[in-house]
Amino acid sequence: MTLARLEHLSEGVPASIAWSLASVAEAKGRQDLYTRQSPQRLKVLREHAIIESAVSSNRMEGVQVKPGRVRTVVFGHSLLRDRDEEEVRGYQGALALIHAHEATRSITEEEVLRLHRLCRGGIGDAGAYKERDGDIIETHANGRVSTRFTPVSAADTPAAMRSLLDLWDRCAREAWVHPLVALTVFNLDFLCIHPFRDGNGRVSRLLLLLQLYQAGFEVGRYISLERLIEQNKERYYETLKLSSEGWHEGHNDPWPYTGYLQFILKEAFGEMEDRLGRVAEPRGAKAARVREAVLSQSTEFRLADLERSCPGVGRDWIRAVLFQVRREGKVVCKGKGKAATWRLTGK
DSSP, X not given: OHHHHGGGOOSOOOHHHHHHHHHHHHHHHHHHHXXXXXXXXXXXXXXXXXXXXXXXHHHTTTOOOOGXXXXXXXXXXXXXXXXXXXXXXXXXXXXXXXHHHGGGOOOOHHHHHHHHHHHTTTOTTTTSOOSSXXXXXXXXXXXXXXXXXXXXXXXXXXXXXXXXXXXXXXXXXXXOSOHHHHHXXXXXXXXXXXXXXXXXXXXXHHHHHHHHHHTTOOGGGTSOHHHHHHHTXXXXXXHHHHHHTTTTTTOOOOHHHHHHHHHHHHHHHHHHHHHHHXXXXXXXXXXXXXXXXXXXXXXXXXXXXXXXXXXXXXXXXXXXXHHHHHHTTSXXXXXXXXXXXXXXXXX
């Protein structure tokens, strides 16, 4: 298991991954500000993200729904027309379960099987490990077929899954590495085990979302990570292949795939900020947010501090509100230009 090697990680995290982690951490800080200050605006994105996630994650596995049926399949209560529609609605059910109870859901074998049962529509071998061995096959542009990877055998799958889940529990409790590294390596190990006959990719993405939520990264609620993965699926398959080479022997390189998932997270955060910046706010809401940010300052502050506290609000708007508060005698300014500092007067 790649995850087992993190407990004794001696070579450290590559510099490129460390820089990426720092960038994602900064984005998470801005996410928290959006979540606190714009809860109504975030609701605008949630429904869209659920639809995109259910459609994209299934489409990557060859399961498709006609465009005109998508909203009915995902949110409706009408009878479903075929097996594909059942699987898409099942995935939506799994997402709803994760969104409602992510903080209390443990990553147990029972939970993994439950997510598989949901996203496979509860039919056939849904909720059960594979019973036969099978390679992951790649079809090339010229029609040639080759073996991309040989997963864990069906006989060894239950033990491999229990080992992986035990490692995850220990890693989470003992904090061997940054949680984003741990959960991406878990995702890699899960896909290398390939515990199910069908639906492995979908379950891996559901578990990724759940683990991100538990680590405090909420962006997947508002921007579909599954859609971003589908849009970059060539890189997904390429880095997965690179990071799975030598997995059975215990000397694979997890960093290409880890870097890929970090890229997906950064894309999601960037898109969330862009979309929230374009969603209309009620009249006066921006001014109220800036005013609240100004009056909550406990020490001297600069215009840049207010910009960080009010994501999605332009500098000119912040400056206008700040000068209005100064005219009211509630703040005073020292200096000019970028070096200017402000403080509350206590009035």
